[in-house]
Amino acid sequence: MEKLYMNDKKKKKIKIDGTSLLSFGVAIFAIVSLIAAGFNQISFALPAVEDPLPDNFKTKEFSSATDMLFSDTWTGRQIDMHFAIVDGKNIPVFCLQQSVSFADDSQYYKKSEEPINDAGLLYLMANLYPNVTMSPSYPIQNAQLNNNHQIETWITQAAIWYYLTSTSTEPQYNALTSDDLNKIKNTHAIGFTRSVLTPAQMTGYTSYDHTLFDSYTVNSKSINKLIEEAIAKKGSPATEMNVVSDENYSISEDGKYYFSSVINVQGSVSDPSLGTYKGFSVVISNAPDGTIITDENGGEIKNLDNMAPGTKFLIRVPADKIKEATQISISVNGNFETYSGNRYSAGADTQEITTVKLVSNVVGTGYSFEIAPAPDTGITTTSTIFFVGLIVLVCGIGIVYANAKPVENQQ
Amino acid sequence: MRMLNRWKINNKMKKSxxxxxxxxxxxxxxxILSFNYFMKMRDAIFSEMKIAMMEGDSKLDEEIVNNIPEVNNLMAQPEETTANVYKEIDYSKYFGVLEIPKIGLKRGFYNIDSKYNNIQYNVTLVKGSTMPDVINGNLILMAHSGDAYISYFAYLYKLVIGDYAYITYNGQKYTYQIKNIYNVAKNGIVSIRRNYDKTSLTLITCTKNSDSLQTVYIAELV
Known part of the structure; x- marks a missing residue:
């Protein structure tokens, strides 16, 4: 019996251990699967915020030793890479005007303090090289065609020209003809220096029918699709800040303060891939002494420099300080981390260039409201006066009538 | 008999x-019944007189301005010319005139510092207002509604968006068009919702048939 008992114990032990092991194994498998699946998900995980390009920099043009060329539709066109040299680093830049030469080894200067606000162009550039990595859609066994920065540069450059020609009304940006656009879109093959290969000769490039724009994808999206989406975003702002309030004022129960209605600050980025809205700061000016900003419960908000997205607030004004009409101004600055860039030029007859980087930036908006003291402007004393006058008149008539009646003579 | 006669005499005296x-x-x-009517008539007469005086003063200013001597003849002229004399503000005269033809309103208003600039007496100029010659400024006027003789804004409720109002100030007549009409709670302050890029006129009075609301009329210079 003991033995049996002992065996039972042992058996139980084994059973327990086995179950535990199995459960543990399943758990590990699930976690690994989850992590693996997570890596394959399409996400807009943004890189770290960088410094924007400086106000000026020197440029460098790079032609690969292997000199990749296009065959097929745009035969012989060399793919060049252009860089801005900043702090010893080469930062890829792109040309905005297809028909103008790039100025190599030249000093480029920022054209305007106003950054590019074309949401379509920003969207396109934020989702292309070097900000994201392209993946070939079709099996490409030739190592030189895989993760090739020259190809990705060309695709990005061609996409920018295609977008600008399709959307810009300024002649310097839409110089490409429809024939040029077709050539861009329908570029099939890549060749190498002095040995332009036919599609059939290209090792590893399995299909001739697919164009470059179709052959590479960004986050599972073809370049064609990306360009379509960018064109759809043309004209919309990349970032937006709005202040919404119905501008009504109420008075506190003790009559000491006026409260505005809830003020709602709304910040947004037109696409998640362009960046994020981080919050806002508020500055109030030209307000009577003692004016403060409170939360919806009336508690004072002291830190106005770093208010979280979605924070709503009210303005509280001491009632005894409103002696005259006053225009109170609120400056709201939205804090964003978004892709942004400026146009640069080396002077007349040179190519305009740009690139976009994920940077911290501020988008401001203003909100003003005017308040004025207003005494009671209603009056109905005339009715009272009329009533009193009527009573007096009736009394007078009554008295006169009662005493003017002739007395009957009694004998 | 004598007592009866005495009683009759006393009675007659009492009756008289x-x-x-x-x-x-x-x-x-x-x-009392005609008090309001006579006060309105009196007020209208005085108002017309003061408006006429104000318009007369404006014309006088124009004549004076035309007589400014030319630079070349400056030495031949007396040192003090009429144009160089500082003109003090007469707080008893109208500072400007509000006219709304649709409701037959033509009423002057006084300078902000005048003792007559009081809602119990007149159309009132609100402190902090700017005059029509200030670009993107706002002229704010208030008055009573209701049925008293000082209810100068009694018929403002008849105005609709698109109606015109005129302000005469400093010899110039400014035309405004009503762009917005809204009600606010009557709690001692009014929020003025206007386009800050436009020169505006704001009229404020109590809402007709309401004890708890005030109506704000926003007009823009055209």
Whole structure:
């Protein structure tokens, strides 16, 4: 019996251990699967915020030793890479005007303090090289065609020209003809220096029918699709800040303060891939002494420099300080981390260039409201006066009538 | 018999006193009933007089301005010319005139510092207002609504968006068009919702048939 008992114990032990092991194994498998699946998900995980390009920099043009060329539709066109040299680093830049030469080894200067606000162009550039990595859609066994920065540069450059020609009304940006656009879109093959290969000769490039724009994808999206989406975003702002309030004022129960209605600050980025809205700061000016900003419960908000997205607030004004009409101004600055860039030029007859980087930036908006003291402007004393006058008149008539009646003579 | 006669005489005297008293009451009653009417008439007459005086002063200023001597003849002229004399503000005169033809309103208003700039007496210029010659400024006027003789804005409720109002100030007539009309709670302050890029006129009075609201009329210079 003991033995049996002992065996039972042992058996139980084994059973327990086995179950535990199995459960543990399943758990590990699930976690690994989850992590693996997570890596394959399409996400807009943004890189770290960088410094924007400086106000000026020197440029460098790079032609690969292997000199990749296009065959097929745009035969012989060399793919060049252009860089801005900043702090010893080469930062890829792109040309905005297809028909103008790039100025190599030249000093480029920022054209305007106003950054590019074309949401379509920003969207396109934020989702292309070097900000994201392209993946070939079709099996490409030739190592030189895989993760090739020259190809990705060309695709990005061609996409920018295609977008600008399709959307810009300024002649310097839409110089490409429809024939040029077709050539861009329908570029099939890549060749190498002095040995332009036919599609059939290209090792590893399995299909001739697919164009470059179709052959590479960004986050599972073809370049064609990306360009379509960018064109759809043309004209919309990349970032937006709005202040919404119905501008009504109420008075506190003790009559000491006026409260505005809830003020709602709304910040947004037109696409998640362009960046994020981080919050806002508020500055109030030209307000009577003692004016403060409170939360919806009336508690004072002291830190106005770093208010979280979605924070709503009210303005509280001491009632005894409103002696005259006053225009109170609120400056709201939205804090964003978004892709942004400026146009640069080396002077007349040179190519305009740009690139976009994920940077911290501020988008401001203003909100003003005017308040004025207003005494009671209603009056109905005339009715009272009329009533009193009527009573007096009736009394007078009554008295006169009662005493003017002739007395009957009694004998 | 004698007592009866005395009683009759006393009674007659009492009756005559009462008749006199009754007549006085009738007279008083009629006076009270017509008080508002006569005050309105008086007010209208004085207002027209003051408007005429203000317009007359404006023309006088124009004549003076035309007589400024030319630079070349400056030495031949007396040192003090009429144009160089500092013109003090007469707070008893109208500072400007508000006119709304649709409701037959033509009423002056006084300078902000005048003792007559009071809602119990006149259309009131609100402190902090700017005059029509200030670009993107806002002229704010208030007055009573209701049925008293000082209810100058009694018929403002008839105005709709698109109606016109005029302000005469400093010899110039400014045309405004109503762009917005809204009600606010009557709690001692009014929020003025206007386009800050436009020169505006704001009129404020109590909302018709309401004890708890005020109506704000926003007009823009055209």
């Amino acid at each position: 006193h009462l008749l006199l008293f009754g007549s006085l009451l009738i007279f008083l009653g009629i006076s």
